[in-house]
Amino acid sequence: MKDTPRFAPDDRPSGGWGSLKAVAVSMFREEAPISTAHALLKQNKPGGFACVSCAWAKPAKPHAAEFCENGAKATAWELTDKRLPARFFETHTVSELQTWSDHDLEAGGRLTVPLRWDAGLDRYVEVSWEEAFAAIGAELRALQAEQAESVVFYASGRASLETSYMYQLLARLYGNNNLPDSSNMCHESTSVGLKQSLGVPVGTVTLDDFEHCDAVFFFGQNPGVNSPRMLHQLQDARRRGVPIVSFNPLRERGLVSFANPQSPLEMLTPAQTAISTQYLQVKNGGDIAAITGLCKWLIEGDDAALQSGARRLLDAAFIAEHTQGFEDFAAFVRRTEWAEIERESGLDRASLESAAATFAAAKSVICVYGMGLTQHRKGVLNVQMLTNLLLLGGHIGREGAGICPVRGHSNVQGQRTVGITEKPELAPLDRLAELYGFEPPRKKGLNTVEACEGVLDGSVRAFIGLGGNFVRAVPDTQRIEAAWQKLRLTVHIATKLNHSHLLPGEVSYLLPCLGRIEIDRQAGGAQTVSVEDSTGFMHASDGVAEPAEDTLRSEAAIVASIAQATLAPNPKVPWSQWVGDYALVRDAIEATWPEIFGDFNRRFRAPGGFQRPIPARHREWKTDSGKAHFATPADLRTDPDTPEPDADTLRLMTVRSDDQFNTTVYSLDDRFRGIYGTRMVLLMNAADIARLGLAEGAIVTAETAVNDGFHRAVAGLRVTTYDIPAGCAAGYFPECNPLMPLAHHAEGSKVPAAKAIPIRLRATKPA
Structure with missing residues (x-):
């Protein structure tokens, strides 16, 4: 019998004892504690195997435990002692x-x-x-x-x-x-957008860059759930005093604070590391507007500095030598009004100006992003807008700087x-x-x-x-x-x-x-395979466990x-x-x-692997013009083909739980969001719940607010109050996928636009 769903908000940091407990529970749930523990000692290490969960980079000098909570769960899931035989x-x-x-x-x-x-x-x-x-x-x-x-x-x-x-x-x-x-379904917007802007379809950042950056900006990526090993780099950066500015609709634990499970001090005391120094809860689909706000402050501030003889805010020499399209982009930014930026982004001018000042003060900025940028109707433009921001400061092809898309599958x-x-x-x-x-x-x-x-x-x-x-x-x-x-x-x-x-x-x-x-035994003996991580490094991967069955x-x-x-x-x-x-x-x-x-067969066994050539890291631009390109939006709208939101319309984003990897659901719990025993929830702003005449715990049916001749609905969703901008909602993937029209995809990449689906709610059962 399944447990009765319960809801208990949790403000503890990501990592810590909660992470260790979750790993232990997963190992015993899969009835494979010994084989999993043995394998974890070799995970993401030379002579061992590359994690089957996310694609975050694998260091040449790994930690004693070079795995995260989600990686350990994925290992236990694969090494389970449970079987589905023919009978x-x-x-x-x-x-x-x-x-x-x-x-x-x-x-x-x-x-x-x-x-x-x-x-x-x-x-x-x-x-x-x-x-x-x-x-x-x-x-x-x-x-x-x-x-x-x-x-x-x-x-x-x-x-x-x-x-x-x-x-x-x-x-x-x-x-x-x-x-x-x-x-x-995820990063095709990256492959298209970065190729057009920088001449490469992948990011330009390596692990070493995190040791030399002096600011990190996050957009639509939740490391606490999607790539927890990244939290080590972020924790080290914070200890150096590096500001981390996060743009994300939901206030996620992994972007708020982290307790390192490998630190005795942090495990035995209340010690933790605050991750984000500024957290801006942008509306679902408000990223183009938010980035425009950052660029507006920088460009207009640079205009003023040029007039007064003060220190420039832009890298004018880099822009002149290495880019094209700046003047058109700058003209768009200058004529865009702050009122429109605030309305579309859901953020106030003062917050955006504060974030822009942090950017301007840094010599080497890394911008990290995930599917929160790519899975939109304007997903390609989202990626290019973030690239524009980096180009303004010359933060491509510089040590400690660059653009860092975080991939999902390994x-x-x-x-x-x-x-x-x-x-x-x-x-x-x-x-x-x-x-x-x-x-x-x-x-x-x-x-x-x-x-x-x-x-x-x-x-x-x-x-x-x-x-x-x-x-x-x-x-x-x-x-x-x-x-x-x-x-x-x-x-x-x-x-x-x-x-x-x-x-x-x-x-x-x-x-x-x-x-x-x-272990993959073939005619030539036990075989080694290879993978590429998010930063473009190729790694060897050796099986370490006996096959589940000899069949x-x-x-x-x-x-x-x-x-x-x-x-x-x-x-x-x-x-x-x-x-x-x-x-x-x-x-x-x-x-x-x-x-x-x-020299593939020799190089891929080196600790840390070897990196594919990424010309943009050396300011070589494999574009038609031979330069990096500024992309200029037509406007700030995130979704050109759905009706303007009315009082009854919410903008839905699909999310994953902490006990999930893509469509694989390890359990029905999501401890970071305080949800246990169910995934049929709709996270909403308290003001929206009251405005729509609902109450905490009400059961609703969500219906897609797109008039294309098809009725799309998901029933049985429990209304749950959460820290999310007004007018927005969040529900789990893949349970909410029926609400997303097939035609609702990114221009230029056809990535399904899962982060901004217009929906209306119909109450079916009171709280």
């Missing part, structure tokens, strides 16, 4: 399992054998690996003969560089560039580096043609939103999933679910059961794989077997040899991108 599916139909929650499905444990959906029995039944590959290959060949572009090859962000390289080659040899991945950035992209111009197609003797497809492939559109209109006929829980992660959940089972073929490579697996196509297979933490196969072996069962033999593509020795795959990666991966 489990003999007693549970797919229809029954569809009623289970995301948490309950994954809590069942590891999948152990290949499974085929039997429509007559409405059950998954065990099959041999050989039978599974033969059937999948036959289906893919039949679809290829009809229309190769009807098949989607999706990748979540955890697969290694080696598996990802093989997967993108499989898709292109098959005949399409349909390679959507989790970047499409290798999502690396997958893009080795060819997982739907954009043919980003893949070295000519080089692939030369290496493997085929003509790669040149037509643009489908990204995540376009793949969903194809499912809805019937043009997509098959879905191959390399990890992930695609159907729960995408927008418009109810519409997608209704169309999903019309697919001819669905194949999922996975470690655990999730909701997407329970929406089988006409033909459907579940293929259980090894996790990264497990499991590695992701690389599964991809290669699908390829061999589907594609015509090609003597230039040695699938079997690659599976036997992953070093040969790394040789192939190096041959494809020698400028990035030169």
Whole structure:
């Protein structure tokens, strides 16, 4: 029986005893305390494995415990002693399992054998690996003969560089560039925005820069939940007196204070580190306005300094030598009124001017951001506005300064580096043609939103999933679910059961794989894989735990077997040899991108890894003009295609709990927000609750306030008072995904705009 939900606000710092207790609870919940504890000693260390949770950077000189609370939970989740053998599916139909929650499905444990959906029995039944590959290959060949572009090859962000390289080659040899991945759902706005502004699709900051910065600005990123190991860098910066200015709608514990679990002083006393020196609770979608306010104070202050002969606030020499577009941007900023900035951002002028003064006083500024910037209709412009701010002070290509997007999945950035992209111009197609003797497809492939559109209109006929829980992660959940089972073929490579697996196509297979933490033994012995972190460093990762079952196969072996069962033999593509020795795959990666991966097999084992070339770090701008670009907004509006908010409209952002990683929900608790035993909540400002005639604890149905002919609603949400700006609300991902229209995505990147969804509430039960 599930616990009764309870609500107990918690003002304790992130980290501390609460973190240690949460890790211990997770280890025992997964019935794997000994194996998890053993593995944690090797997490994010040379000779050990790269964390399977977030992609935060891995230092060359790691701490004694180089893992965080969320990383430890992810390790326990993968090393669980719980199993879902074939007999489990003999007693549970797919229809029954569809009623289970995301948490309950994954809590069942590891999948152990290949499974085929039997429509007559409405059950998954065990099959041999050989039978599974033969059937999948036959289906893919039949679809290829009809229309190769009807098949989607999706990748979540955890697969290694080696598996990802093989997967993108499989898709292109098959005949399409349909390679959507989790970047499409989170940081594609980064890849587009930074490429246009700086000439690189990734951030410019390394761990060393945090040791030399003298100001850090946060936008829409919560390190306490999403990347807790970053709190070590932030704590060190605060001890040096570095100001940290945070822009975030919710007042999050990880941005307020931190007690280091590795510090005896902080564990045995009330000692803690205050993280943010200024905390500005910007409205959902108010970032363009807020950054415009910072830039306005800086530019107009520089105008005045130029007139009076005082110290300049801008790096005029850098702007003149290294940028273009400044005058147009400055004109926009000068003519924008403070009243409009305050209205759109939800922040007062004095607070923005104070933050701008902090920025102006710093010689080396790091700007950190997450999906709070990227998942908006203007997500690309959000990223470019933050880049504009840094360019004003010359904070790109300077030690201790730069832009720092924080990625989620542990290798999502690396997958893009080795060819997982739907954009043919980003893949070295000519080089692939030369290496493997085929003509790669040149037509643009489908990204995540376009793949969903194809499912809805019937043009997509098959879905191959390399990890992930695609159907729960995408927008418009109810519409997608209704169309999903019309697919001819669905194949999922996975470690655990999730909701997407329970929406089988006409033909459907579940293929259980090894996790990264497990020892991957192939013909050439135990194998090493590699990943790329958020700062562009490549790292080796070695499995340290025995496989959950000897029936499991590695992701690389599964991809290669699908390829061999589907594609015509090609003597230039040695699938079997690659599976036997992953070093040969790394040789192939190096041959494809020698400028990035030169001497790959030697360098990736170095402590701290090696960094990919990032020209912007050296003030080399790989843009059309050869300079960094200022982007100029048309206005401050965050959402150009939904109606102006009225008195009944709220702007909803989806969030994750502290006991969650993406769609994986470890428990129903969120201790940082004081919510226990439920995820069906709507966090609201107290004034909005009163204004709408509601009360704490009222049960409401949220409905999307977009008139596009579809009714979208999520029922059973408990109204909960929280420190959030008026007019805004927050609810959990993926539970609130049904409220997000598929067409509600970022201009230029098509990232679903999950951080500003217009909703109205209908009370269904009083408090």
